[in-house]
Amino acid sequence: MSNQQSTGRHLVWFRTDLRVHDNPALYHAMTTAQSQAQQVLAVYFVTPEQWRQHGLGERKIRLMQNAVHNLKQALAERGVELLVLHAGTFNHSLQLLQQLVLELDIRHISFNNEYEVNECKRDILCYRWANIHQVNVHRFHDQCLIPPGAVLTKTNLPFKVYSPFRKAWLAQAERQLSAPLPSPAALQQPSSTTSTTWQQILTEPLRRALTLTDQCPDARWFDDESSAHHALHNFLQQQGRHYHQRRDFPALDATSQLSTALSLGLLSPRQCLFAASQANQGLLAGGTAGLDSWINELTWREFYRHLLVACPDLCKHQAFKPETERVKWRDAEADFQAWCDGRTGYPIVDAAQQQLLTTGWMHNRLRMVSAMFLSKHLLIDWRRGEAFFNQYLVDADLASNNGGWQWSASTGADGVPYFRIFNPTTQSQRFDADGQFLIRYLPQLTSLPATSRHQPNAFERQQTGYPDAIVDHAFARQRALNAFKALKQENPTDE
Template sequence: MAKATSLHIVWLRNDLRVFDNASLFHAAQNAREQESNAVVALYIATPTTWQQHNMAPIKQDLIRRRVKQMQQELAEQGIPLLALEADTYQDCEAIFISLVNEGMVAVYGQVEYELREQQRDNAITKQLQEKGVEVNWYDRLCIMSPGSILTQSGDTYKVFTPFKRNWLSRLQEQGVHCYSRVKGNPEFSADYLAKQLGLPVMADGDESSAAWPVAEQQVLDKMREFCQQQVADYQKTRDLPAKKGTSGLSAYLACGVISAQQCVNRLQMEAGPELEQEKSGSSVWLSELIWRDFYKHILVAYPDLIKHKPFQKDTASIKWHNNKKHFKAWCDGKTGYPLVDAAMRQLNQTGWMHNRLRMITASFLVKDLQIDWRWGEQYFMSTLIDGEFAANNGGWQWAASTGTDAAPYFRIFNPITQSERFDPEGEFIRRFVPELEHMNNKEIHWPHKKTMPDSYWPAIVDHSEARKITLALFTEVKKSDE
């Protein structure tokens, strides 16, 4: 294949999908208008940067598997996908400069909001524009773009409920738009480019995410089935970790195998007027997608968050105890609090944790063990298949009472009553803590009273004592703030 005269490069990053992909859509449209012969999708794996960002190995594997699968899916549309292996974000610059020499006239990509990603994109944009290449960024990561939902005085909302109200009225006004799938030129192959660039092709992963299907149609079907069959009960079942009450789509949303816009579109189609009822399953699920937008808006408006600074500045001076043995026990699921242990083992074994359990384990780390929330934030990031900065940071700061619209510091989850309430029959505990398999439904939540099996762990702290210590830590900083 000869050198393409005008190459339109779609740089895939967090939008690993064929449907509803603004970059692919606009690249195909522009290429057609300019009678160019080539739209080429590009993915660059950057394992060293991923490691610096604590990306979980299971998430890295999911991405690699998805990119390979997408090569086939895009090939059916006549669009080659060049998957390359580099090291860091800095290496991406050199790849783009080489592509200019190969006839690249335009680049298309979906924005990313984090600091180093922005720095990388700004540097590449500047270099390419100086060389006369058109650079197009599409802000489709949120359903409503950051900066588009503001208070009457033009500020970012710091509280979720009014944000949501404004967000919903915007949805009514403008609806959601999804892009259709596009076709490229089946005669063009990217082999020539791959050879010219002389870079290694993307390596395979370690298959640790094999339990997660990566075909786009399968993921779309999962989302559709959830909206058709399960969402009506979401309000009732979403807090019960033993049930499959939530969508299980977070890993796909985090890598962009589906978009949040597609979820809302489908939800509107399936739920009809039920979506207008405040407490219906559909409207509660929509609220979760709005939380997703909310934390991204906060991140864009307060870029210091990326440096792991607390949103509530006074909490920066809390003197966390940071006991390393306690931290290890928490990570390993050996705290002696059954539901906390079951949750951490779910995370370690599967790479995913139920939302209620994320709240309980986060609260336990911060408010029962007095360990800095950033330790937990980092651990979650390095193990979660859906690890995603804004949601993870938002969730941790919510639980630690350091964030925006966070749980008040004096509201401290009791891990035993949470267990009785959300895993009443101990079904989830039994699944992940086999040591407690034979305990009855009542004693399983707190097995230390009577006949605790030798194989289980003594509780590492006493909850009511721990509660007092934490309240004192917070009161100290709140007082000095007055």
């Protein structure tokens, strides 16, 4: 953080933190400005070319744009104008940011850190430029409760296994978890600092980059902060206490489905963890079993972010376990397309894929089933599945998506042993016994008895028009085992 100036305008740079409550960068800028009678401006860069390079899908991008529209209104109510600029790429956004800072005599830039490689590079370049131009940069952690790099082993190394990470993380979190920051009080600014005035004093290049915000609501997913808070409260009061018992059953409305709000930054991890602990007798562990279980899921989210910082190659499509780069993945385009479309002939896999394609979301148990089917049954590179999920998930998030895929494919940190291969049929029978989830997304199976829906016989498939299985489970399992065993035969010293 640079401290060369103490006066002048403040600029808050929004990214994946599209909220006014518990937003450290916004809170710092507004409270500081309020105490010194200074002005605050906010900016958000629309970067569609960068988003496409990162593989984000249109539905997630639309939700982001909706959330920005809602944020703009919330900030206006607090006396802060949000300028939305079309930048294309991160590099272009830096150029526009520099122009904005110079033209409006910004002396303070505040933002919350992002941890991916491209984002980190962008922020380092911003800091270096600002330092040269004697502009203060105030950076904050808000995507994790405990900053990445602060939870280490006794030998000061990052954890690579979840259980000891969780133990160390809990020890710190129990000491550091505090109430979320409130929404800053509205600024009392002179009437001359209206949005029209800000725009009028910009030069033509910046004025051309200004883009209007609009809203095209998604019928299934909310995109505003108020709805996110309401959903969090309802989950903790209703489903949360039974979460450990019901979370694995996809036909039930038993999960929080707050991952989308977290990925957009409508909620912060601290808000979720604090609210959960308050509902859990003030505890992060050792309270109600259901709430303990949900907090554990939030801790997995933290673990994957810490890994991303400790192992930046994860952002570059590299396996966490280097030896698994030698797995001989199959080049089987027809099989991959059948998996994408939900035409594998395994009902639980196909229903999961249809849920993703239809709603933009997939139940967590089914994410594991689907990912393991592609990487183990079909022996297709996990990276292809990761990219597909990233394109269609409204909660698309690099750290969690990559972590989940590498866990399932046995290439990641604390992943399942390579010989653990889910049987899709038994998973279906165990977690959707009467096939209610199956027929929700595969209505052609409705006429079949509940027990037949998990694995229709040849006659039932012909009768309903449901496709044959594209691979036999026993054959596929052995093929995957052979592929991973071959790694040890090539290099017996591999662990």
